[in-house]
Amino acid sequence: MNQRVNRIVAPVLAIAALAASASAVAQQAPKPEQLIKWRQSAYQVIAWNTGRVKANVDGTFHKDEVVKAANTIAAIANSGLGSLFAPGTETGKGWKETTVKPELFTDPKAGEVAGRFNKEANELARVAALGDVATIKTQLGKLQGTCKACHDDYRKKD
Ligand code: HEC
Known part of the structure; x- marks a missing residue:
C-alpha cells in the first residue's frame, strides 16, 4: 500500500x-426498553404455566402437562431474572409501562424474596415429577405465596 x-x-x-x-x-x-419487555414476557410465561398447573390440580390431572409447566417455571426462575432489573429500568416502557416499584432496586430484602421464588419453583418441578396431586397442589400454593409477596412489596397494581 x-x-x-x-x-x-x-x-x-x-x-x-x-x-x-x-x-x-x-x-x-441491551436497551432498558428491551430488558423491560423481556421481564414482562418472562412473567407472562410464568403466569401461563402456573395457570396450567392449577387447572390440572383442580380439574383433570395430566402429569405430563404438569411436568412441562413446572419445568418451564423452574427454568425461567433459574435463568437469572435479576439481570433484567438493571439500573436504568426503574421506570420506562416495555410492552407497556413498567409496574415495578423503585424499592425493588434498593431494598436488600428483595433478593431474599426472589430467592424464595426460585426455591419454591425448583421444589414444584421436583414434586411434579413424582406426580402426587395433593403434594403438587400444596407446593403450587407455596410458590404462589412468593409471587404475592413480591408483588405486594415491589410491584404497583395494574
Ligand atoms: C421477585 C419478585 C417477583 C416474583 C417472585 C414474581 N413476580 Fe411477577 N412481577 C414482578 C415485577 C417487578 C413485575 C413488573 C415487571 C415490569 O412491568 O417491569 C411483575 C409482573 C408480573 C406480571 C405482569 C407482566 C406484564 O405483562 O407486565 C405477571 C402476570 C406476573 N408478574 C406473574 C407472576 C407470577 C404468576 C409469579 C409467581 C409464580 C410472579 N409473578 C413472581 C415481580 C415478581
Missing part, C-alpha cells in the same frame, strides 16, 4: 473499528 492510499484507507478502518466496538457494547448492554 503506498502512502497516498494509506491516508485514505486508515481513517476508514478506524471508523469501521469504532463501529464494531460500539455494536459490541450495544450487545453487552
